[in-house]
Amino acid sequence: xxxxxxxxxxxxxxxxxxxxxxxxxxxxxxxxxxxxxxxxxxxxxxxxxxxxxxxxxxxxxxxxxxxxxxxxxxxxxxxxxxxxxxxxxxxxxxxxxxxxxxxxxxxxxxxxxxxxxxxxxxxxxxxxxxxxxxxxxxxxxxxxxxxxxxxxxxxxxxxxxxxxxxxxxxxxxxxxxxxxxxxxxxxxxxxxxxxxxxxxxxxxxxxxxxxxxxxxxxxxxxxxxxxxxxxxxxxxxxxxxxxxxxxxxxxxxxxxxxxxxxxxxxxxxxxxxxxxxxxxxxxxxxxxxxxxxxxxxxxxxxxxxxxxxxxxxxxxxxxxxxxxxxxxxxxxxxxxxxxxxxxxxxxxxxxxxxxxxxxxxxxxxxxxxxxxxxxxxxxxxxxxxxxxxxxxxxxxxxxxxxxxxxxxxxxx
Amino acid sequence: xxxxxxxxxxxxxxxxxxxxxxxxxxxxxxxxxxxxxxxxxxxxxxxxxxxxxxxxxxxxxxxxxxxxxxxxxxxxxxxxxxxxxxxxxxxxxxxxxxxxxxxxxxxxxxxxxxxxxxxxxxxxxxxxxxxxxxxxxxxxxxxxxxxxxxxxxxxxxxxxxxxxxxxxxxxxxxxxxxxxxxxxxxxxxxxxxxxxxxxxxxxxxxxxxxxxxxxxxxxxxxxxxxxxxxxxxxxxxxxxxxxxxxxxxxxxxxxxxxxxxxxxxxxxxxxxxxxxxxxxxxxxxxxxxxxxxxxxxxxx
Numbered sequence: 001x002x003x004x005x006x007x008x009x010x011x012x013x014x015x016x017x018x019x020x021x022x023x024x025x026x027x028x029x030x031x032x033x034x035x036x037x038x039x040x041x042x043x044x045x046x047x048x049x050x051x052x053x054x055x056x057x058x059x060x061x062x063x064x065x066x067x068x069x070x071x072x073x074x075x076x077x078x079x080x081x082x083x084x085x086x087x088x089x090x091x092x093x094x095x096x097x098x099x100x101x102x103x104x105x106x107x108x109x110x111x112x113x114x115x116x117x118x119x120x121x122x123x124x125x126x127x128x129x130x131x132x133x134x135x136x137x138x139x140x141x142x143x144x145x146x147x148x149x150x151x152x153x154x155x156x157x158x159x160x161x162x163x164x165x166x167x168x169x170x171x172x173x174x175x176x177x178x179x180x181x182x183x184x185x186x187x188x189x190x191x192x193x194x195x196x197x198x199x200x201x202x203x204x205x206x207x208x209x210x211x212x213x214x215x216x217x218x219x220x221x222x223x224x225x226x227x228x229x230x231x232x233x234x235x236x237x238x239x240x241x242x243x244x245x246x247x248x249x250x251x252x253x254x255x256x257x258x259x260x261x262x263x264x265x266x267x268x269x270x271x272x273x274x275x276x277x278x279x280x281x282x283x284x285x286x287x288x289x290x291x292x293x294x295x296x297x298x299x300x301x302x303x304x305x306x307x308x309x310x311x312x313x314x315x316x317x318x319x320x321x322x323x324x325x326x327x328x329x330x331x332x333x334x335x336x337x338x339x340x341x342x343x344x345x346x347x348x349x350x351x352x353x354x355x356x357x358x359x360x361x362x363x364x365x366x367x368x369x370x371x372x373x374x375x376x377x378x379x380x381x382x383x384x385x386x387x388x389x390x391x392x393x394x395x396x397x398x399x400x401x402x403x404x405x406x407x408x409x410x411x412x
Numbered sequence: 413x414x415x416x417x418x419x420x421x422x423x424x425x426x427x428x429x430x431x432x433x434x435x436x437x438x439x440x441x442x443x444x445x446x447x448x449x450x451x452x453x454x455x456x457x458x459x460x461x462x463x464x465x466x467x468x469x470x471x472x473x474x475x476x477x478x479x480x481x482x483x484x485x486x487x488x489x490x491x492x493x494x495x496x497x498x499x500x501x502x503x504x505x506x507x508x509x510x511x512x513x514x515x516x517x518x519x520x521x522x523x524x525x526x527x528x529x530x531x532x533x534x535x536x537x538x539x540x541x542x543x544x545x546x547x548x549x550x551x552x553x554x555x556x557x558x559x560x561x562x563x564x565x566x567x568x569x570x571x572x573x574x575x576x577x578x579x580x581x582x583x584x585x586x587x588x589x590x591x592x593x594x595x596x597x598x599x600x601x602x603x604x605x606x607x608x609x610x611x612x613x614x615x616x617x618x619x620x621x622x623x624x625x626x627x628x629x630x631x632x633x634x635x636x637x638x639x640x641x642x643x644x645x646x647x648x649x650x651x652x653x654x655x656x657x658x659x660x661x662x663x664x665x666x667x668x669x670x671x672x673x674x675x676x677x678x679x680x681x682x683x684x685x686x687x688x689x690x691x692x693x694x695x696x697x698x699x700x701x702x703x704x705x706x707x708x709x710x711x712x
Contacts, residue, residue: 041575048498048572051563079694081701112558112573112581119557125539126442127674130561132681134537193694197687204680212535212565212673215664224672227680355569356662357496 004087006391008155009253013388021377028374031367035109043367049355050362052110054372057349059106062342063099064137064206065234069245070096070144071199072238078192087261087394090151091249092242094392097144098379104141106375107134129208136202143195150188151390153181204231210348218352219289220303225279226348232279236272237341239265240314240334247331249393252384258394263324266333270318273337277311302343302351310340443539447528451547452593453615453647454602455622456521458659459632461609463488463507463519467601471503471523474589474600494660497523499572499584503601508659518652520659521601521610524549524570524586525639526647527669534670535565540583547615547647548588556583567643567662567669588647615647622651644668 035043046053069092077085108114120134160174207230210217223229243262250257284290293300314336323329350362364372387393465485472479477500491507503523510518526549533541533549540555541562551571558581562571574581589599597603602612611618622637638656639649642664650656657663680686 037578039576039578039581042578044575046575048496048563048575049569051560051573075694079698079701081698081705083705107559110559112560112577113556114558116557119538119555123538123540123555124442125536126681127534127670127677128537128539128561129673129677130535130537130559132677189695189698193691193698196694197691200690201680201687205677208673208676208680209561210564211676212531212670214531214567214669214672215662216564216567216569224676227676353564356567357494357569357660 003397004258004394005397006087006090006151006394008391009388009393011253011388013384018381018384021381024370024377025374025381028371028377031370032109032374034367035371040110040112043365043371045362045365045368049358049360050353052349052353053362054346054350054364054368055106055110057346058342059372059375060103060110061206061209061349062345063103063106064203065230065237065341065345066241066338067096067099067103068199068203068234068238069241070099070238071196072235073242074147074192075196078189079196084261084264087258088242088246088265090392090394091245091387092238093144093147093151094383094386094390095241095245097141097148098382098386100137100141100144102375102379103137109371129205129212133202133205133209136198136205140195140198140202143191143198146184146191147188147195149180150184151392153177153184155390157181199234200231203234204228206230207348210352213353216353216355217348218292218299218354219287220284220292220299221348221352223283223287223289225283229276229279229283232272232276233341233344236269236276237337239269239272240337243330244334244338247327247334249387253387253393255393255395257327259325259327262327262330266318266324266330269333269337270315273311273315273318277307277315280307280311299351302347306340306343306347309336310343311337314340443533443536444542444544445530445533446543446545448545448547449616451528451545451615451647452588452612453526453547453618453649454599455611455613455618456648456650457609457611457625458518458520458650458652460607461505461519461521462607463491463505463517464606465490465505466604466606467521467610468501468503468505470600470604471586472501474592475502475587477501491517495522497570497572497585499574499582502584502586506660510653512653518654518659519609520650520652523601523648524588525568526586526588527567527643528646529644529668529670531565531567531643531669532562532571534674535561537561544590546588546590546593548590548593549647550587550590551583551585553582558583565669567664569662615649618649622649625651641666644671 031043040046044053044055073085073089073092076082077089108117111117120131121138125131157174157177160170160177162170162173204227207226207228210222211224211226214222243265246262247257249255293304314333317323317329317333317336320329323333353362466482469479469482469485471477488507494506495504497504503521505519505521508518508520510516526543526547528543530541530543530549533539533543536556537559538555538557540552540557541549542552543549558573560571560573560583562583563569563573570585572584574584589597589601593599598612602610611621613621619637619640622640626633626635626637633651633653634655636656637649637651638661639646644667650661652659
């Protein structure tokens, strides 16, 4: 196996795509400003019938699920000790750290009293599912930042160069980094295990969140095993997320995708998706909810799309050797799984939610969509900055040293 | 992650374990959720209500909400659309056709039901809701962070949010006139009602009285007291002359609304055993795999 080493990417930051994304970010920020000046009601389509919209259903619920790559790769690489996957841990960690940061920000902008976001830290309600999710996400976010620290240390130890009058801080800062690095090296396993445990807890509890809505939620989705379904789907979306990200990053920085690693990852997705599908179908059979699929309405259509295109088709694709060997096949199959989980969260939180006194149904406003799209664009931009500053993306060791700017066709 | 002895691993793992279990002793903190035997309630007799909407005026006045003069409430054209309580009116009266006697329409007063096992109390992330000894379910403005999970949880779709407020939006709902009853006064709506369609009293007595009424006038009422058992019982209970579901009452079971969710939640967190066990299991797996790797390397 070739020797892979995480290296900061060296390329021009601004490309047409990057500029397009920046425009989307600015657009989102404008609406966000309006939300803080004029209130949630002015920017969103939320009302007393629909207390939660896409800022919770997508930004938070789907955001948490799609950041699952962080804990699944940590479990694979560190806990199962499969060293060949170390190359994908850092990109997945970065995605998770960014993803969860934006989850926290999304929660905050959706809170009517955002300045009280710290209240759950001292005002506890043990029976509240939301309390548990909130605390777990807060701790996990801290754990993710701690897990990221060694990368910062690696990048800056012996290379702290602050400009101007901050120069005097260079030495102490370097010392702090060295102490951190040494301490973290000995204790990192605590945080890694904690990260996996915390993830399992809040990924599942995110499913429990809607259980209390009871009959307000369409029976196709409302089930006591929601937490299990959420956990299983989060676990099965983790690796596809890493695969897609890896392929797109390689493309964007003109690198060769590490296809053998990705193929191995791909071969693990099918069994995970299979288990999820089995529970999903089993639940449907036991609760006899398949009767709702015989009527043609939004719920039945959305459920069918979610299951067929988000689970069954990608499951079949990941079972095929050819798909697993081709970057395009992997990309498409991974995208389907990601879209499926995305749709599942959307369905659970918004489509399935039918309040008893519903005058009109909910559809997100332009402001809500702009903010959500803006956040996703912002995440991609930050990801690009981060991989250019920090050693995150792994490239073959020799070529990385030999050629500074382009690695295209470097090591065949 | 690398140079680390077995003893180090165990030592730090044990430390982390204690830290996690230490946390568990503090999670007993829970919002007040009292189910007193003497809790109060209100019996709403929808066959008596005349739809004068004086209760709407009294409620707004008692809660310092903006209101037109009481004469404006004589306007019955508002009954053409079904209304719901919102952040500006905590109770509303709706009107339904009476198929038996056209000239006596059925009027239904709507407000918070003050559940015996409230979903909002269970759901609230900061415990801003509490079930008080007198039966009322009230909301604490000093805790609320405006997440609106109470609105997701409430089976009656009652809590309302001030979406228009940018700085300090409140959750608004009937508070059973908590401040008034503390001073020995009646809830504003029951005080003003000219026909005693809403009766304030101990819930236990009211349930008995409701069944007595059904027994005395079997032609006047259907044989069901809404709120006696729905979602585990509510402090406000209703009598009606026709099916409650036809009067826009939600179709609900007898199990408390937070039941399933709390069972799952407490199952996952039973004395923190499952999370700690998972932590230990993962730690064990990690340790075994690490040693396996080491011995493999030594063989080579």
